[in-house]
Amino acid sequence: MIALIQRVSSAQVRIAGEPVATIGAGILGLIGVARGDDAVAGERLAERLLSYRVFPDAEGRMNLSLRETGGALLLVPQFTLAADTHKGTRAGFSTAASPEEARRLFGHLLERARESYPHVSAGVFGADMQVSLTNEGPVTFWLETASTGA
Numbered sequence: 346m347i348a349l350i351q352r353v354s355s356a357q358v359r360i361a362g363e364p365v366a367t368i369g370a371g372i373l374g375l376i377g378v379a380r381g382d383d384a385v386a387g388e389r390l391a392e393r394l395l396s397y398r399v400f401p402d403a404e405g406r407m408n409l410s411l412r413e414t415g416g417a418l419l420l421v422p423q424f425t426l427a428a429d430t431h432k433g434t435r436a437g438f439s440t441a442a443s444p445e446e447a448r449r450l451f452g453h454l455l456e457r458a459r460e461s462y463p464h465v466s467a468g469v470f471g472a473d474m475q476v477s478l479t480n481e482g483p484v485t486f487w488l489e490t491a492s493t494g495a
Contacts, residue, residue, distance in 0.1 A: 346376065346377070346378055346379065346382045346386045346387055346390045346450065346454065346489070346490050347376065347377035347378075347379065347426045347427060347487070347488070347489050348374045348375065348376055348377075348390055348393075348394060348487075348488040348489075349374070349375040349377075349423075349426060349485065349486075349487055349488075350372050350373065350374045350375075350394065350397065350399070350485065350486050350487075350488060351372065351373045351374075351478060351480045351483070351484065351485045352371075352372060352399045352400065352480065352481045352482055352483075352484035352485075353368070353370070353371060353372065353373050353419075353478045353479055353480055353481060354369070354370050354479045354481050355367075355368065355369055355370070355478065355479050356368050356371075356373040356419050356476070356477065356478040356479070357476070357477050357478075358419070358421060358466075358467075358468040358469075358474050358475070358476050359474065359475045359476075359477075360469060360472050360473065360474055360475075361473075365468065365469060365474075366419055366466035366467055366468060367466070368416075368417035368418070368419045368464075368466055369416075369417060370414070370416045370417070370481075371411060371414075371416030371417035371418055371419065371464065372394065372397075372399065372411055372416065372417075372418050372419070373419045373421065373476070373478050374394055374418065374419065374420050374421065375421050375423040375426060375476075376390075376420055376421065376422050376423060376426070376451055376454065377423055377424060377425070377426025377427040377441070378422075378424070378427060378441065378442040378446065378447035378450045378451060379427040379440055379441060379442060380427075380439070380440055380441060380442050380443075381442075382442055382446075382450055383450070384450065384453050386450075386490040386491060387450050387451075387453045387454040387457060387490075388453075388454075388457050389490040390454060390488065390490045391454050391457040391458045391461060392461070393488050393490065394411070394418060394420075394458065394488070395410065395411050395412050395418070395458065395461060395462050396410045396411075396412060397410060397411070397486070397488065398410050399411075399484050399486065400413070400414045400416070407484070411462070412462065415464070416464065417464040417465070417466065418458060418462065418464060418465045418466070419465075419466045419467065419468075420451075420454065420455055420458065420465065420466070420467045420468070421467070421468035421474065421476055422447070422448075422451045422467075422468060422469075422470045422471075424438070424441050424444075424447060427440055427441035427442065427447075428440065428441060444471065447470075448470045448471065451470055452470070455467050
């Protein structure tokens with residue numbers, strides 16, 4: 346599974362002009378599910394999202410995690426992150442999980458994150474969403490967890 350994470354002071358997901366998820370300070374995670382990903386990869390990604398150190402400590406170093414700061418997590422499904430962009434000028438999607446599998450695994454990731462942390466919001470799988478954010482820093486990281494092959 347893939348997460349493009351951004352440290353934000355705020356982020357929001359809207360569908361048809363209506364807000365469906367809004368957070369203040371925290372992490373916005375755009376989530377892609379690749380072919381072959383499994384539940385274990387989702388569990389590892391949930392843990393990394395909550396414990397990845399992207400927030401500054403008293404000395405200004407990125408030493409604090411979302412758990413340590415008490416910030417919010419906003420997860421947004423984004424299948425284009427799993428695209429094959431290695432050649433040509435148009436992305437291919439043969440590397441992305443099927444919509445049914447991606448929906449299931451995104452749901453599993455969301456469930457695990459919510460079981461582990463109280464401040465989790467999410468976009469809507471398969472919806473035409475408008476995502477807005479204020480990236481702090483800017484700080485952006487690409488996190489990836491491999492499937493176990495099971």
